[in-house]
Amino acid sequence: MKASQPTPPKWAERLLCWYCRPAILEDLQGDLHEYFERNVKAKGVKRARLIYILDVIKFFRIYTVRKPEFINLLIHWIMLGSYIKTSGRNIVRNKLFSGINIIGLAISMSVGLLVIALVSDFRSYDDFHENKDRIYRVITAHQRQDGPPMNLATSSVLAGKRIKESVTGIEKVTLMRRGFGGDAKVGESVMPLSGIWADEAFFSIFTFPLIQGNPATALKDPYSLVLTETSARKLFGSENALGQSVKFDTINYIVTAVMKDIPRLSHMHFDVLVSFATVDLVKPDMDGGFMSWSNIYSNYTYILLPEHGDAQTVQASINKISTAENKALEDQRIDLNLQSLGEIPFNARLSNPIGLAMNGIALWILGGLAMIIIMSACFNYTNLSIARSLRRSREVGIRKVMGARKMHVLGQFIVEAVIIALLALLLSSGVFMLLRSSFLSMEPKLQTMLSLELSPRLVLQFMLLAITVGLLAGLPPAFFFARINIIKVLKDISSLQVFRHVNIRKALIVVQYTFSLIFITTTIIGYNQYKGLISYDLGFSTENIVNIKLAGGVKGDLLVKELKELPEVTDISRSLMVTSLGNIHGMQVKYKNDSSGVWLNLIDENYLPLHQHKFLAGRNLHAIAEGAEESEVVVNEQLLKRFDIAKRDPLKALGEELLVDTMRLTIVGVVKDFNYGTLESTIEPLIMRYASIQYYGNINLRVKTEDWPATFARINAIWQKLDKVHPMEAKFYSDQIQEAYNQFSVMVKVFGFLAFLAVCIASMGLLGMVVFATETRLKEVSIRKVLGASETKLVYMLSKGFIALLVIAACIALPATYFFFDKVVLVKFMYHPPMRVSELILGFFIVMLLALVMIGSQTLRAARTNPAEVLKNE
């Protein structure tokens, strides 16, 4: 056919080939082509093509369509045994390649398994509630005119009551309130317990089976108490708890029911439930305006829709309520939204959560990274399979001669890939088991949130992942082999164009190495930054300081007196809070006519010297006798700046007065700025006032000891003597700082692990390619050697191509990582150690070294082979 002639659209021809019976195909093709030629002359190319397409579609008729060939499927079935057998032999024959493939797929899949297990755990949260699909929580979006929007899991009591009264299309509403807790007293024994208030609809919405008691009435009357099985056992041992009374503070509660323990995968956890009717009687106005529309901080509202109920219509009626109530508010807006029970565990951004939740975006990122790693391993498989196709193409040729169709060859190679993926799954399940415990121990919270236990459903999902991976990895080589031309293969194997897609493969190696480099440099920089964060000079000393949290049981004075006796304790002070951990206290302060919110810490006279705060001017606070008037305050530089006191001169600022609450406090000292919050936030104005810390707050000890466990035991013994109920919470300041930045440590660990995997996989892929490339060029190497090339020259010749690829990868990855940190990550921290280029270069060298070892070892082996051995075989 002449090339210049117009041709009918290719895809339409292919469609025809696909559906048409072979017996009449040629004839039909010819006819349509003849008509096409005619139409080209009569109506132009475009119309002719259109008509051709329409004709192809019109000819889709019963008599033209090919019948599905059951025989083909049958052959597949019969041949399955043979495929498995040949696959097995191939796996055993090429141990290096199979090893690379299986190990690569296994370690990459282990991350995938972890992500699947994670997501599956979060998805099965609250599955034990029979009405899970119909339960919604009312959440609040609060927008002040001049502030960032705030989203809360809580809502106002008023909102809950309004919804209960006036919204139709809801089956049940329950109101709950957070913050119940204290020491439960039964006779002589005392036990700290915490829980929530809930009204009588609670048990009809949630499925928490009761062991004793009536679910309909258990939370009806005031002062009713529902215990979980564990808390009942703690309080009453093996005795019957029902009907007993438990005392919190001065109030007696009656146990009306005992419920089974809450499963781990529940979004809410509590030790006890107290009837909501009690709230009205006990302390309704504890945070001001119990029934106020804007008191959105303490209450939870859950609703149950009727079967086939519509959340949208309910949302619409709730919106009407908010609109009506918002009219009375100035400068702010409060909107209520419905959140389904299934979404709760994925949304960690709500304030006042009832339990722990995971950040949904973090899961997506983790999933995405796992995908990158799995794709990387799949690509290794594809690449290596095609690279060694020279050896297997003859087998395929003979199969085809014996009557195998394209489909059969495809089937064979896919079966082989799936078998390898399943073998890899066995290995990766083992890795997953190891990974699981170390993953959970990374962050203490995770242990309470997740089980990651294997269930039949999970195993099924794992298998699905393995099969998908097998298909993904196996399809490209399968298509490659299926298209092989028999005659070419059997006549002259070297004519096979193995290296047709060589540029694509080089590009993929570059991509693999780019990701490896990004991961590894991110880890190194992240680790250094994290180390920098926890050892950052905060502006005061945290060395050898132990903070003990006062839990309300012992009086601070007593404890301090006892602790002073210990020889190891050199200094002792008290404060409301431990700074630099992310907790913030604040209050309003007025200077002349200017008023502003500032940070606050309440301290005693020993606090500032103990922490070695630097005074720019003035002196420390004096101790005040109990009941005496407070008159002094210590401030930081930022406060002088904020109110522009004495032109920011610390010396002249002394003696100025601040109005705090209703008291006039004189500035007696100015300390150098230090990091009161975490390093993510800027340093803000701060005041420090004297207070006698007794039941709540912290005791700070400066300890000088060689034997910390013994000292700890002694401190603990003192605590135990004074408070038998609560366990002591004592921690090194430096450990507390480490905990405050734990999320970053988790990120570094995750990235470190991913970097390890990415580098492993990329290295194995590279190794495979180098082995193959040197093997195919062995003859060339031998001839060069005979002609006088030196070993170093040969190694250089063989490896320069690969090294060029690595350098390209580095040129992409290193600047990308640098900008990522410089522009995205580190801008979130107001204070951080500088990022060093040496960190990037270190990452590059690690990867390069690994790659060079691999390239070098293989090329050197090739260069050292005796040319006589190779050339003799010709």
Added chain:
Amino acid sequence: MKGTNLGEFEEIVLLTIAALVNDAYSVAICDELEKNTGRSVKLGVVHAVLNRLEEKGLVKSKLGEATSTRGGKRKRFYSVTSSGKAALLKAREVREQLWNRIPDFILKGAS
């Protein structure tokens, strides 16, 4: 197999095949029909009829030689089988009989 009775269009197609002798392939049959009957004939219809006639055993087909036209695809040439011939003759006989029974004056005047 469906009834061996010839439909009207089937009969015309069969006659055309016979008339084209050695050159009866789908496109040619189409053209010939269009020329003789004056009505437009769709390839799809002819194709379906040819397929049906072959199923009934009234025509047989064989592939010709490949040529440079038709995208290099061979033509399928049809020829009338003996049972095809018999069916045609029978149809003609039926018509002749009917024609013979019509008195001359009935059709007089029609041109």
